[in-house]
Amino acid sequence: MKIALYGQKIGQKNIPYLNKFIGYVVSNRSIDIYIEKSFFHILSSFKEFKNLNFPVFSHYKELTKDFSLMLTFGGDGTILSAIPWIRDTGIPIVGVNTGNLGFLATLNKDVFIQKIDEIFNRKLHVLPRSLLYLETSIMDHHKFFNFALNEIVIFRKEMVSMITIDAYIDNEFLTSYWADGLIISTPTGSTGYSLSCGGPIITPDNKNFVLTPISPHNLFSRPLIISDHQKVHLKVHSRVKYYSLSMDTRLISLNKDTELYIKKAPFYIYFIQEKKSTYYKTLREKLLWGMDQRN
Template sequence: MKIALYGQKFGKKNIPYLNQFIGYASNNSIDIYIEKSFLNILNSFEELKNLNFPVFSHHKELTKDFSLMFTFGGDGTILSAITLIRDSGIPIVGVNTGNLGFLATFNKDVFVKKIDQIFNKKLLLMQRSLLCVETSIKKNNKKFFNFALNEIVILRKETVSMITIDAYIDNEFLTSYWADGLIISTPTGSTGYSLSCGGPIISPDNKNFVLTPISPHNLFSRPLIISDQQNVHLKIHSRVKYYSLSMDTRLISMNQENELYIKKAPFYIYLLQEGGNTYYKTLREKLLWGIDQRN
């Protein structure tokens, strides 16, 4: 078996869990490949400086013969890992060494206890849809990974004035949003930025997207849920030349003449999840539902 390891930072308190993981892999003839920058971080610790594993640094090196990718961090680490996973179909095991952990659902203790079940893939494999964005002007744009698991966000840039976003659904004019920006979110991302802007929570098995305006000036401008089979076309108008386009953790500057075309991506991301750790249980625990704050 061949597996990949990825992370963006690492705390010393997590070293015992990593050592147990590496020991298990070694005893079971599992080949470990570590993302190059993450290996440099691990080697900065005295206890881990002698780690000697093959590395990868590009998505083309993650071939389909990899059985799993393990991410050490939080949800942001998984979002970053997707730029390497892409359409390879390699399932992700998110080990939560971060904070909230909506996607990275294995806490460190559970991860160690369930390691046999993880490697034997006896846990739940969750399929998550993504968004894809195309631009109307391509020749001057740098090539970028144009997919997002959580959300695509259009934001005003270098101005305190609102921007205007003309939105079309399947070529039919919907409305003009006068706002600081607009969020187009997947069900996975509905508990993120969209939620903080008043958007609904959508369970991941729904085949929907949600359009959530950011600080809209029109009081009747509210989040809208649409089918993920529909295409969204956006035209942006601003007092300055550029606006910002965010795709999960990645932010780029776009000329306002550049229109956006957003649709469902032609592939899915797969997350391995503990059987008893359901989506609704995660909501209760992470959002403190049912907790009496008076106590």
Template sequence: MKIAVYGQKLEKNNITYLNQFLLYVFNNSIEIYIEKDFFKILLSFKEFRNFNIPVFSNYKELKGVDLMFTFGGDGTILSAIPLIRDSGIPIVGVNTGNLGFLATFSKDVFLKEIDKIFQKKLYIIPRSLLYLETSIKNLNKFFNFALNEIVVFRNETVSMINIDVHIDDEFLTSYWSDGLIISTPTGSTGYSLSCGGPIISPDNKNFVLTPISPHNLFSRPLIISDCKKLHLKVHSRVKYYSLSMDTRLLSLKKENELFISKAPFYIYLFQERKNTYFKTLREKLLWGVDQRN
């Protein structure tokens, strides 16, 4: 078996867990590769300085990998997506961060279930993505897929922007707001939720459009089928507007129109049987904390 490991940082209290994981890998003769920058972080700790592990730096070097292990929170998984792309490599998200909607394995559970993970006896959950095209081909090497959301918002101005939205070539409305979030069901518990958007379980085939601080009492989040295609045109007092896709950010000229649709592939996440999506919602959003319930 061949695995890859990715992370963005390492806290001292997580060294023991990662060390136990690496020893398990070596003892079971599992081929392992670690992302280059994360390996540099590991080498800053004496516990890992004697490890001689090959590194990778881009998606082309992950050919033949069976599993990707991420150590961190949901942001770490989102940052790993450009490395995985359409390879179909399942992600095992070990939660050493805060929220953990995507990284559902706690450190203790992860080590207890490690045999089942390598034997692929746990659930593999597919998650849909958004795909972005632009009218001006200036994305260069920007990875134009998003697992959580695509966000359009104002740039270098305190004034609101206008965003014309068409769905399947039919005009929907013009949002006068700070911006607009186009979210997948996976991303519905993220930025969209904080702006008043609905929570959508990941087995639904939908997108949600959530305006950011709209100057219109009748602007509300809208759920649409993920087979629909969106066309966005931005009007602003300044030359540029901002575009974010998960953890990636860039500025585009307002003449640059956006075309958004469902991606032709899925990202696959490992999940233990008892750790269901609704259980995660209940725990992470503190549902039922009121003792009167």
């Protein structure tokens, strides 16, 4: 079995958990572990891993479809940063939460160690998540990964004035958003930026996207849920030459004449989670639903 290990940073308090995992892999000769190059150097800075001797990967093409798993150590941001490595390979992600919120990285460190046999014996749930795909004539797709698991966001750049975004759904004009920006979110991303801007929560099994304006000036401008079979076309009008575009954790500037076409990606990202871990349980725990804040 080949597995990939990815992280962006690691604190001393999490080293014992990672050390137990490395020990498990070393003792199990049927598992070959490959570590992302930058993360390998981070781990090597700790005395526990001074003699770390595993192969590394430094390009997404090195993660071939014969990998069985990718383990990420961090939070949801770490998982989002791992998506450009995974792409359309179908390699499932095991998110070990060493961060804070953990909507995607649902396995906490203790549970991960307890469930490690079940993880490698494929006894946990594999859940698919849809992505957004961005098309635009000027973008070099070889340099910019044009897929997003959470959301694509268009927002103003280098000015305090609002921008105007003309939105079309399947080539039919929808409306002009006069706002700071616009979020196009997947069900996975509906608990992120979109939620903080008043968007609805959409369970991951729904086949929808949501358009959520950011600080709209028009009072009637509200989030809109659409089918993920539909294609969104956006035109941006701005007083300055550029506007900002973010896709999960990646940010670029685009000329205001650049039009955007957004649709559902032709592949899914897969997550491995506990069987007893449900989306509604996650909502209750992470958003503190039903909790009396006075106590």
